[in-house]
Amino acid sequence: MSRRDEIKSALAKVREEIADRATLIVVTKTFPLSDVEILYELGERNFGENRDEEGALKSGGIGEDAIWHFQGGIQSKKIRSIVSWADFIHSLEDLSHARKIDDAARSLGKRQRVLIQINLDSGNDKRSGIDSKDFDAFADEILKFRDLDLLGVMGVAPLGVDPTPSFALLQEKSMNLRQMKPDAVVISAGMSGDYPIALQFGATHIRIGSSILGSR
Secondary structure (H helix, E strand, O other): OOHHHHHHHHHHHHHHHHOOOOEEEEEOOOOOHHHHHHHHHOOOOEEEEOOHHHHHHHHOOOOOOOEEEEOOOOOHHHHHHHHHHOOEEEEEOOHHHHHHHHHHHHHHOOOEEEEEEEOOOOOOOOOOOEOHHHHHHHHHHHOOOOOEEEEEEEEOOOOOOOOHHHHHHHHHHHHHHHHHOOOOOEEEOOOOOOHHHHHHOOOOEEEEOHHHHOOO
């Protein structure tokens, strides 16, 4: 079976399971541009990357109608570059980064769409994302930036446990945000191992890598 046929078959299965309930983001990190080109030919337009270097390279290699989602840890020195190619930044968790993203967006003449990442692994401060108890205050600060467009929340459920409580918490915080900004309805949640449960809790954007492209 060719690589194109492998991807086409796996993609069809995921599309069928998600149907029209959410936007599929194909996570292409560590995979070659040739895989992105295949996905693009098969009709996919939303791609996720965790590293600036990869995202910058791949985003320049396919059609301009592709939508690029940065979902990795943000490094200050990479912010301007990330803003130059990423349509969405899913992993905002630091106020100083927000200021730099706002400045970069302004200088590049764009309004940067962002999501706040919430730490869903209670008690593990090594996981990315803000503490859920700090969410409302943090969101209030983000809404003050002129060139940031806060559109929702993102979370990664902890491994090896039932993700249901985590996704329920993420949905709760999403509802809190909608009280502050009614159009901030994005819930970016669910990956290859848990996206059916994320859909039950209102996920609007599902991030799938290995179920479509295989093991890295």
